[in-house]
Amino acid sequence: MLQSPNMATARCLFRPMTEADIPQVYTIDHECFPAESLFRPYSNYARELRNSMAHYIVACIPSERRMRQLEQPWLKKHLLPSPHLHGPNECTQEDLLIGFTGFWIILDEAHIIAIAVTEPFRRQRIGQGLLLSAIEKAARMHARMVTLEVREKNLGAQSMYTKHGFYVAGRRPHYYTDTQEDAVLMTIDNIQGGDCKTRLAAMKAETLHNDSLAYPVVIPDDMWEARA
Numbered sequence: 154m155l156q157s158p159n160m161a162t163a164r165c166l167f168r169p170m171t172e173a174d175i176p177q178v179y180t181i182d183h184e185c186f187p188a189e190s191l192f193r194p195y196s197n198y199a200r201e202l203r204n205s206m207a208h209y210i211v212a213c214i215p216s217e218r219r220m221r222q223l224e225q226p227w228l229k230k231h232l233l234p235s236p237h238l239h240g241p242n243e244c245t246q247e248d249l250l251i252g253f254t255g256f257w258i259i260l261d262e263a264h265i266i267a268i269a270v271t272e273p274f275r276r277q278r279i280g281q282g283l284l285l286s287a288i289e290k291a292a293r294m295h296a297r298m299v300t301l302e303v304r305e306k307n308l309g310a311q312s313m314y315t316k317h318g319f320y321v322a323g324r325r326p327h328y329y330t331d332t333q334e335d336a337v338l339m340t341i342d343n344i345q346g347g348d349c350k351t352r353l354a355a356m357k358a359e360t361l362h363n364d365s366l367a368y369p370v371v372i373p374d375d376m377w378e379a380r381a
């Protein structure tokens with residue numbers, strides 16, 4: 154059973170997705186992408202977690218009890234994130250998931266499959282944090298570029314991508330059969346380049362530990378040691 158977060162202490166924590174997260178990710182995915190839900194049955198998420206090309210990150214609000222635990226260095230080191238988090242485990246079930254992103258690495262390209270934040274938590278830089286985390290993870294895996302598709306009428310998401318340096322690389326006419334909308338193909342090149350890294354690092358600094366946000370974003374330094 155999910156508990157509502159305590160507003161005074163709530164933090165938005167990013168970590169790799171685990172099997173225990175699947176029910177909540179499924180709900181967010183279907184809320185945010187209702188037209189695509191036919192293509193994302195429940196069993197796909199478990200398959201994705203086993204797919205070595207796929208990498209998923211979740212944004213969550215840990216319970217107060219868990220946040221207290223995570224603030225203790227020993228527990229932080231041993232519980233967050235670690236291989237112990239794979240499979241059912243009580244820690245992740247205490248987390249209220251509010252967003253996720255997933256991407257595939259194919260040769261030198263990272264292709265973002267989905268990025269979603271549940272409606273009540275939007276406009277709090279959580280989408281931005283997820284996008285930056287995906288780009289950073291892709292760069293660490295030696296990807297050179299990041300690509301994605303977005304609906305032509307989804308101007309909010311397009312604005313987020315443009316803000317991070319993505320440009321329009323092409324279109325797929327009438328790609329979305331429910332509305333006949335075009336898919337806009339967006340790309341960010343050369344994520345290994347110094348200019349790009351400097352720009353993204355500045356955006357990450359603006360996103361992290363920003364106490365003016367309702368849910369300041371926390372991305373553990375050692376997040377990348379676990380599989381995401």
Ligand SMILES: CC(C)(COP(=O)(O)OP(=O)(O)OC[C@H]1O[C@@H](n2cnc3c(N)ncnc32)[C@H](O)[C@@H]1OP(=O)(O)O)[C@@H](O)C(=O)NCCC(=O)NCCS
Pocket residue numbers: 185186268269270271274275276277278279280281282301302303304307308309310312313314316
């Ligand atoms: C797109 C989405 C992930 C953005 O998440 P979010 O946490 O609300 O976004 P952020 O607060 O991090 O916003 C980052 C930037 O994105 C842009 N942006 C996000 N939502 C926007 C909106 N509704 N209108 C205009 N710009 C928007 C802004 O440039 C914003 O920067 P700013 O706050 O400095 O203006 C979220 O709206 C969502 O889940 N939508 C449904 C699923 C979806 O469309 N995913 C993208 C598919 S390609």
